[in-house]
Amino acid sequence: MSTVPIGPIHPVLKEPLRIKLVLDGEKPVDAEIEMGYVHRGIEKIMEGKHCHKGIHLAERVCGICSYIHTMTFAECIEHISKIEIPDKARYLRVITCELERIHSHLIASAVYNLSIEHETLAMWLLNVREIVMDLMEMISGNRINMSYNVIGGVRRDINREMMDEIYKKLDEFEEEIKNIIEVFETGPLIALRSKDIGILPYHEVMRTRAVGPVCRASGLPESDWRLRHATYQELDFKPVWRTEGDNFARMMVRHEEVLESVRLIRKALEYYEECSGDIRVKAEIKGGKGVWKNEAHRGEVTYKMEITDGGIIKRIMIRTPTVMNLEAYKYMLKTCPTVADAVSTYTSIDPCISCTERSIYIVKDGKEIPVGVKHP
Amino acid sequence: MASSLWYLYEFARRKWIKRFINAKSDKSSYIPPERYRKVPPIVKYPERCISCEGCKESCPAFAVEMIYSEEFQKNIPLIDEGSCIACANCVEMCPTGVLEIDKHRIETEGLFFDKPKYNNLLIDDEVCVHCGNCERACPINVIERKEGRYVINMSQCISCKECINACPIEDAIIVVDEKTLKEKIEKAFEIKTKKIMGKLEVKEVIKEVPHIVDSICLTCGLCKDVCVGEIDLNKKVIVNCVKCGFCIDVCPTTAIRTHKEIVPKRKDICYMVDEDMCIGCRICQKVCGSGAIKISKETKLPYIIPDLCVRGGACARECPVGAIKIVKPEEAEKAVKVRIIEDKIIETIEKDLISFTKKYGKVKEEIEKLSIKKLKEELRKKVYEENKRIMKKKRELQ
Amino acid sequence: MIKELFRKRSIHVCVVNTGGCNGCDIEIVSCLSPRYDIEQYGIYVHNNPREADVLLITGPVTLQWAERLKEIYEKTPEPKVVVAVGACALSGGIFKEGHVIGGVHKVIPVDAKIPGCPPRPSEIIETILKVAPKAIAMREKLIKEKMEKNEV
Numbered sequence: 001m002s003t004v005p006i007g008p009i010h011p012v013l014k015e016p017l018r019i020k021l022v023l024d025g026e027k028p029v030d031a032e033i034e035m036g037y038v039h040r041g042i043e044k045i046m047e048g049k050h051c052h053k054g055i056h057l058a059e060r061v062c063g064i065c066s067y068i069h070t071m072t073f074a075e076c077i078e079h080i081s082k083i084e085i086p087d088k089a090r091y092l093r094v095i096t097c098e099l100e101r102i103h104s105h106l107i108a109s110a111v112y113n114l115s116i117e118h119e120t121l122a123m124w125l126l127n128v129r130e131i132v133m134d135l136m137e138m139i140s141g142n143r144i145n146m147s148y149n150v151i152g153g154v155r156r157d158i159n160r161e162m163m164d165e166i167y168k169k170l171d172e173f174e175e176e177i178k179n180i181i182e183v184f185e186t187g188p189l190i191a192l193r194s195k196d197i198g199i200l201p202y203h204e205v206m207r208t209r210a211v212g213p214v215c216r217a218s219g220l221p222e223s224d225w226r227l228r229h230a231t232y233q234e235l236d237f238k239p240v241w242r243t244e245g246d247n248f249a250r251m252m253v254r255h256e257e258v259l260e261s262v263r264l265i266r267k268a269l270e271y272y273e274e275c276s277g278d279i280r281v282k283a284e285i286k287g288g289k290g291v292w293k294n295e296a297h298r299g300e301v302t303y304k305m306e307i308t309d310g311g312i313i314k315r316i317m318i319r320t321p322t323v324m325n326l327e328a329y330k331y332m333l334k335t336c337p338t339v340a341d342a343v344s345t346y347t348s349i350d351p352c353i354s355c356t357e358r359s360i361y362i363v364k365d366g367k368e369i370p371v372g373v374k375h376p
Numbered sequence: 377m378a379s380s381l382w383y384l385y386e387f388a389r390r391k392w393i394k395r396f397i398n399a400k401s402d403k404s405s406y407i408p409p410e411r412y413r414k415v416p417p418i419v420k421y422p423e424r425c426i427s428c429e430g431c432k433e434s435c436p437a438f439a440v441e442m443i444y445s446e447e448f449q450k451n452i453p454l455i456d457e458g459s460c461i462a463c464a465n466c467v468e469m470c471p472t473g474v475l476e477i478d479k480h481r482i483e484t485e486g487l488f489f490d491k492p493k494y495n496n497l498l499i500d501d502e503v504c505v506h507c508g509n510c511e512r513a514c515p516i517n518v519i520e521r522k523e524g525r526y527v528i529n530m531s532q533c534i535s536c537k538e539c540i541n542a543c544p545i546e547d548a549i550i551v552v553d554e555k556t557l558k559e560k561i562e563k564a565f566e567i568k569t570k571k572i573m574g575k576l577e578v579k580e581v582i583k584e585v586p587h588i589v590d591s592i593c594l595t596c597g598l599c600k601d602v603c604v605g606e607i608d609l610n611k612k613v614i615v616n617c618v619k620c621g622f623c624i625d626v627c628p629t630t631a632i633r634t635h636k637e638i639v640p641k642r643k644d645i646c647y648m649v650d651e652d653m654c655i656g657c658r659i660c661q662k663v664c665g666s667g668a669i670k671i672s673k674e675t676k677l678p679y680i681i682p683d684l685c686v687r688g689g690a691c692a693r694e695c696p697v698g699a700i701k702i703v704k705p706e707e708a709e710k711a712v713k714v715r716i717i718e719d720k721i722i723e724t725i726e727k728d729l730i731s732f733t734k735k736y737g738k739v740k741e742e743i744e745k746l747s748i749k750k751l752k753e754e755l756r757k758k759v760y761e762e763n764k765r766i767m768k769k770k771r772e773l774q
Numbered sequence: 775m776i777k778e779l780f781r782k783r784s785i786h787v788c789v790v791n792t793g794g795c796n797g798c799d800i801e802i803v804s805c806l807s808p809r810y811d812i813e814q815y816g817i818y819v820h821n822n823p824r825e826a827d828v829l830l831i832t833g834p835v836t837l838q839w840a841e842r843l844k845e846i847y848e849k850t851p852e853p854k855v856v857v858a859v860g861a862c863a864l865s866g867g868i869f870k871e872g873h874v875i876g877g878v879h880k881v882i883p884v885d886a887k888i889p890g891c892p893p894r895p896s897e898i899i900e901t902i903l904k905v906a907p908k909a910i911a912m913r914e915k916l917i918k919e920k921m922e923k924n925e926v
Binding site for chain 3 (some may be wrong): 415416436437438456461462669
C-alpha cells in the first residue's frame with residue numbers, strides 16, 4: 001500500500017485540488033480528496049449587497065458555467081417577488097445558456113482527451129469550441145463572464161444580422177462536431193482507454209447522489225432539471241441518457257447533449273422571431289424567501305435566498321453539483337486498473353473546484369474560526 | 377500502429393488539414409467584435425458629468441474613484457483598470473450618460489435598471505418636517521410626495537447625497553451602507569443561533585416598549601429573527617415585548633426605537649417675520665411642519681419662535697411678499713420677545729376672565745336659587761297670613 | 775520524442791490558479807487551440823513550476839494560497855517572469871471584501887499585468903511574447919557564463 005499525491009498543481013488539473021490516491025501495486029484502491037484552496041467566501045461577501053451587485057458575484061462562482069449561475073440567481077429572485085419576464089428575454093436566456101453548455105461540454109471533452117493522451121482530438125474540439133465562443137461574444141460582448149442577465153430580463157437585444165450569423169455558424173458547427181463525435185465513437189484507441197473503466201452502476205448513483213451527466217450516463221434521465229423548467233418544456237426538451245455508466249458513456253452523454261443543445265438553440269431562435277416587445281421589464285423586488293433549481297452543465301445547481309424589499313440580499317446559500325460527483329469518484333475507482341486511468345476518470349466527471357468551495361468556517365489547528373468580512 | 381494510421385486516414389478524409397490552415401490564418405479572431413466590452417469603460421462626455429458618484433456607488437469591485445479635474449472644474453470618475461470587471465453597472469447607473477463601454481449605453485437607453493448602491497438613503501418620517509428641500513435638491517427627481525410625506529424611490533436613487541446636504545434636520549435622511557448591513561446581519565445571526573440553542577440571556581434593558589417607524593423599515597426581518605417576544609412585520613407593530621432590546625441592536629436603519637428628537641443642523645441663523653411687510657395671509661403657518669409659527673393676538677400677524685424653528689426655509693420660500701427674512705438668532709429672539717410676552721399676558725387674562733365668569737355664574741345661580749326659596753316661603757307666609765286675616769274678618773262679619 | 779527535443783528551448787509557462795473563478799484559466803486553455811495556437815510562438819504551457827520560465831498567475835490570492843505561492847515562486851529557477859492575469863490577480867477584483875489577500879503583488883514581485891475579466895487569449899499571448907524573451911535571454915546568458923567558468 002502506498003499513496004500518490006496528485007496536485008494541487010498538476011498538468012491535468014485545471015484547478016487546485018489535492019487527491020491522495022491509495023495504491024495497491026498499480027491499482028488505486030481509495031482516494032482522499034483535499035479541498036479548500038479556492039475558498040473566497042462568496043456567500044459572505046454577498047450578504048448586505050444589492051442583488052445587482054450580487055449577480056456579478058454569482059457569475060464568478062465558476063468561470064466555466066458562469067451564465068447558468070446568473071440565470072438561476074435572477075430566476076430565484078423573480079420567483080420570490082413574482083416578476084414575469086418577457087418572452088423575448090426567456091428565449092434569449094435559453095439560447096445563451098445552451099451556447100455556454102456546448103462550450104462547457106466541449107472543454108470537458110477536450111480535457112478528457114488530453115488526459116488519455118489523445119492530443120489531436122482535444123485540439124479539434126478546442127478549435128470547434130472557438131465558433132461557440134465567437135457567438136457568445138457576439139451576443140453579450142464578452143467570451144466568459146458575460147454579465148448578460150439582469151433581474152427582470154436580459155441586458156441587450158440581438159438583431160436580424162446576429163440571428164443570421166447564429167444560424168450560419170450553428171450549421172458550420174454541427175457539421176464539424178458530428179464528425180468529431182463519430183471519430184470519438186469509432187476510435188479504437190479511445191475505446192481502449194475509456195470503455196469499461198470507472199463504472200458507476202445504477203444503484204451506486206442513488207447512494208452517492210451523483211448529478212448531471214455522470215448520473216445520466218448511469219441510466220437516470222429524470223435527474224435533468226431542464227425537464228421541470230417552463231421554457232424548456234415549451235421547447236420540447238428530451239434528456240439524453242445511457243446505461244453503461246463508464247467513462248465512454250459519460251463523454252458520449254456530453255457529446256449528445258451538445259447536439260441536443262444545438263437543436264434547442266435553433267428552436268428557441270424560431271420562437272424568438274415570433275416574439276415582440278421589450279427584453280426587460282420594470283421589476284419591483286419584494287422581500288421573501290425562496291428556492292430555485294436549474295440544470296447546470298455539471299448537474300443541478302440550487303440557490304436558496306432571503307431578500308428584503310428593494311433587493312438587498314439577507315442570506316444566500318448556493319449548492320453546486322461537483323461535491324456529489326467527487327463523492328461518486330471514489331466508487332468509480334473500483335474499476336480503474338491503473339493510476340493513469342484514475343486521472344482520466346477524474347477528468348471524466350468534469351469537476352469544477354471553484355464551484356464547490358464557499359463554506360463560512362475555516363478550520364485552523366482543530367478550531368472552527370468564523371471568518372469575518374474585511375472591508376477595503 | 378494500425379490505429380494511428382486510421383487516425384491519419386480520418387484526418388485526411390475529413391479535409392481537416394485545410395481547415396487547420398484556415399484556422400491559423402483566420403484574422404477575424406484577433407479583431408474583437410463590435411460588442412466587445414473594453415476594460416475599463418471610457419469617460420466619453422466629461423462635460424455632462426454632475427459629480428454624483430453614482431458610478432462609484434454601483435461598482436461591485438470598488439474600481440471607481442472621483443478625482444478633481446482642473447480642466448472641467450469638478451470631480452470626474454477615474455476607473456482603475458486593474459479592478460474593473462467590465463460589468464457595465466456604472467454605464468447603466470449614470471443619469472446623464474457620461475460613461476460608455478462599446479455601444480452598451482446607446483443600446484440600453486430607456487430600459488429599466490434597478491440601481492444598486494453602496495449607500496441606501498431613506499427618509500425618516502418621524503422627524504421629517506415636510507419642508508420639501510430634498511425634493512428640490514434632487515438632481516434626477518426621484519423624491520416624491522406621497523400621501524403627505526416625502527419618499528425616495530429606492531430603485532432609481534443614485535445616492536448622490538444632495539438631499540442630505542439640503543435637509544435642515546440632522547439624521548432625518550438615514551444612510552444605510554453595505555458595511556453596517558453586513559455587520560448587523562452577522563450580529564443577528566449570532567443572537568439567533570444562541571436563541572435556538574437556548575443559551576440566550578434575556579434581561580430587561582430598555583424602559584419602554586419600542587415602536588417601528590414604517591417609512592424607514594426595510595422589512596429585512598432581522599428584528600423578527602432575534603425577538604424573544606412577537607413582532608408583526610406586515611402591520612409593523614410589536615405585539616409582545618419583554619424589553620430585552622435585541623431588536624434595537626440589530627436594526628440596520630434604526631427603525632425600531634423608543635424616542636427620537638428633532639435636532640436642527642444650523643443654530644447660527646433664524647427666520648423672522650417683518651411685520652411692516654406682512655399682509656397676514658397666514659400661508660407660512662400652514663406650510664410650517666414643525667409648528668414654530670404662531671399668530672399674535674395683539675397684531676393678528678404671524679411670528680416665529682426660534683426654539684422650535686428648524687431653519688427649513690419653507691416659510692420664506694412660500695411667502696408671497698417676501699416678508700420673512702434671515703437674521704441672527706439674538707435679533708430674532710429680541711423681536712419676538714415682546715410678542716411672546718404679549719401673547720402670554722393676553723392668554724393669562726383670557727384664562728382669568730374665563731375662570732371669573734365661570735365663578736360669577738355659579739354665584740349668580742346660587743343667589744337665584746336662594747332668592748326663589750325665600751320668596752316662596754314669604755309668599756306662603758303672606759298667603760297664610762292673608763288667609764288668616766280673611767278668616768278673621770269672616771268670623772267678625774258672622 | 776521530437777516534441778520534447780523542440781520544447782527544450784521554448785518558453786515554459788506554468789499556470790497557477792490561486793483561487794480564481796476559472797475564467798482566466800479557460801482563456802489560457804483556449805490559447806492552446808489551433809486558432810490562437812500558442813505553441814507556434816515557441817511557448818509551451820504545462821504545470822510544472824520547476825521547469826518554468828513564466829509563471830501565469832490567475833485569481834485573487836486566497837488565504838490558503840499565500841504560503842504555497844511563495845513556495846512555488848521559490849521552486850521556479852532563477853530567470854523567471856511573473857505575469858498576473860485578470861482583474862483578481864491584479865487587485866483582488868470583485869473579491870476584495872472576501873477571504874483573500876487581494877493581488878499577487880502583495881505576495882511576490884510581478885513583472886507584467888494583464889487587465890480584463892477575463893482577458894482575451896490574444897492579449898495573453900501578446901504579453902507573454904513581450905515579457906518572456908527577456909527571461910530567455912537571461913537564461914542563455916547564465917548558461918554561457920557557466921560554460922565559460924567550466925572552460926576556465
